[in-house]
Amino acid sequence: MTPEEEKEFKQRQKSRNWVIGGILLFFVVLFYAITIARMGD
Amino acid sequence: MTSITKQTLPAEWRDFFALTKPRVMTLVIFTGICGLLAAPGNLHPVLAFTAILCIALGAGGAAALNQWWEADLDAGMKRTAKRPLPGGRMRREDARDFGILLSVASVVTMGLAIGWLAAAILAVSIVYYAVVYTIWLKPRTPQNIVIGGGAGAFPPLIGWIAVTGEVTAMPVLLFAIIFFWTPPHFWALALFVQSDYAKVGIPMMPVVRGERSTRRQILGYALLLVPIAISPWLIGGTGAIYGVSALLLSLTFVALSIPVAFREAVEGDRMTPEKRLFAFSIIYLFALFGLLVFDRVAAYQHWPLPGVTS
Numbered sequence: 001m002t003p004e005e006e007k008e009f010k011q012r013q014k015s016r017n018w019v020i021g022g023i024l025l026f027f028v029v030l031f032y033a034i035t036i037a038r039m040g041d
Numbered sequence: 042m043t044s045i046t047k048q049t050l051p052a053e054w055r056d057f058f059a060l061t062k063p064r065v066m067t068l069v070i071f072t073g074i075c076g077l078l079a080a081p082g083n084l085h086p087v088l089a090f091t092a093i094l095c096i097a098l099g100a101g102g103a104a105a106l107n108q109w110w111e112a113d114l115d116a117g118m119k120r121t122a123k124r125p126l127p128g129g130r131m132r133r134e135d136a137r138d139f140g141i142l143l144s145v146a147s148v149v150t151m152g153l154a155i156g157w158l159a160a161a162i163l164a165v166s167i168v169y170y171a172v173v174y175t176i177w178l179k180p181r182t183p184q185n186i187v188i189g190g191g192a193g194a195f196p197p198l199i200g201w202i203a204v205t206g207e208v209t210a211m212p213v214l215l216f217a218i219i220f221f222w223t224p225p226h227f228w229a230l231a232l233f234v235q236s237d238y239a240k241v242g243i244p245m246m247p248v249v250r251g252e253r254s255t256r257r258q259i260l261g262y263a264l265l266l267v268p269i270a271i272s273p274w275l276i277g278g279t280g281a282i283y284g285v286s287a288l289l290l291s292l293t294f295v296a297l298s299i300p301v302a303f304r305e306a307v308e309g310d311r312m313t314p315e316k317r318l319f320a321f322s323i324i325y326l327f328a329l330f331g332l333l334v335f336d337r338v339a340a341y342q343h344w345p346l347p348g349v350t351s
Contacts, residue, residue: 005050012051019054030091034154037085 052131057139059125060108061101068326069100069196075330076200076215079279079337084204088154092203095151096196099163102143103192106171109136118237140171151203159203166195180242183249190223191216197330211278214269218329221266225259225298226322232256232301233312233319252306259318260295260302267291270329283336290325297321 001009073096077089084092108115108126116127125131144167152160170192179185194216201212231247232255238245247255270291274284300314 001049009050012053016051016054030087030094033087034091037087038154040085 052125052135056125056130057105060105060131060136060139061143062104062108065104065193066097066100068193070097071327072215072219072330073097073196073200075334076197076212077204078200078334079197079215079330080201080204080212081337082204089203091150091154092159092200095147095155095160095163096199098143098147098150099167100170100196102140102145102147103167103170105136105140105143106167107140107175109133109140110171110175112136114241114243117241120236144171155203156206158206158208159199162195162199162202166192166199169195181244183244183246185244186227186246187220187224190220190227193223194219210276211273214273214276214278215330215333217269218266219326221262221269222322222326225262225266225294226319226326228255228259229301229315229319229322232306232315256302256304260298263291263295263298266294273333279333279336280340282339283332286332287329290328294318294321294325 070093073093077084077092108124111121112124112126112133115121115124121127126133126136144164148160148164148167151163170189174185174189174192178188182188197215197219198212201215202208205212228246231245232252236245239248246258250258267288270287271284273279274281274287297314297318301318304314306312
């Protein structure tokens with residue numbers, strides 16, 4: 001892998017990690033909200 | 042199946058997003074929301090949001106699985122050649138795993154948050170699109186669009202059942218409306234857009250049965266749509282706002298289908314009737330489902346309109 005490719009590799013990996021982290025955080029908040037909503041049932 | 046290209050760099054998140062067919066998803070989300078809002082009963086806003094999210098995720102998962110399976114076909118068609126898999130921007134296994142992940146996550150979340158009946162129907166809709174339609178029937182029969190229409194018809198059904206928790210006539214009728222709307226909508230497009238489906242061996246109706254038969258079938262489905270579209274009103278599930286509007290919209294659909302059914306395209310034809318019918322078919326579905334919700338709101342608010350159910 002050339003230095004340019006390695007840079008691109010790390011950049012893509014980093015942006016994917018941020019997106020996955022955001023999605024996981026979203027689901028944590030969502031499941032918390034679902035639990036609160038369903039407690040009222 | 043063969044791998045399209047060798048992928049060394051990790052795929053970008055945008056390509057994963059593209060796998061979910063976001064444009065198709067707008068109609069899925071819209072009809073899902075309409076089914077949810079038109080259903081009698083109440084659902085907590087968080088749960089309503091979760092139900093729509095699960096419907097969208099399930100549709101996205103099924104779309105990813107569809108692209109995983111059809112990567113070779115997509116590579117052979119101009120319209121689809123730049124998708125993430127034929128474009129060589131993603132590994133095929135990644136698309137498959139992503140599709141399975143989205144599908145499973147959507148069904149499990151729906152089951153835990155809403156109920157297992159809605160989750161089961163969501164699971165059926167995913168399997169229907171990814172397996173029954175994509176893998177099994179699409180390459181085998183020119184009725185593929187009729188069968189594929191079933192996959193697009195699930196969202197309002199699931200949205201409705203998320204609220205009521207039971208399968209009744211109304212959500213089944215909403216399913217039927219989209220089911221019978223899809224063939225004339227798609228075939229009108231197929232008549233004026235030269236697709237490469239024949240090149241990759243997918244038996245599309247205009248290619249297999251010919252243009253003339255396709256045109257007649259468009260009118261046939263448009264005529265069938267009239268009683269189906271007004272039946273929610275006839276069985277008392279909606280008021281006159283929806284019923285009268287559905288009747289007028291469906292008759293317009295038939296009126297626009299007639300010139301399409303009884304003409305033949307000539308060299309250099311501008312295909313105006315076909316384009317007009319296709320454009321109207323999109324307005325038709327958005328208007329019909331929008332009116333369904335409007336009718337329900339009118340009934341809840343007790344607006345003084347004749348024939349509105351309460």
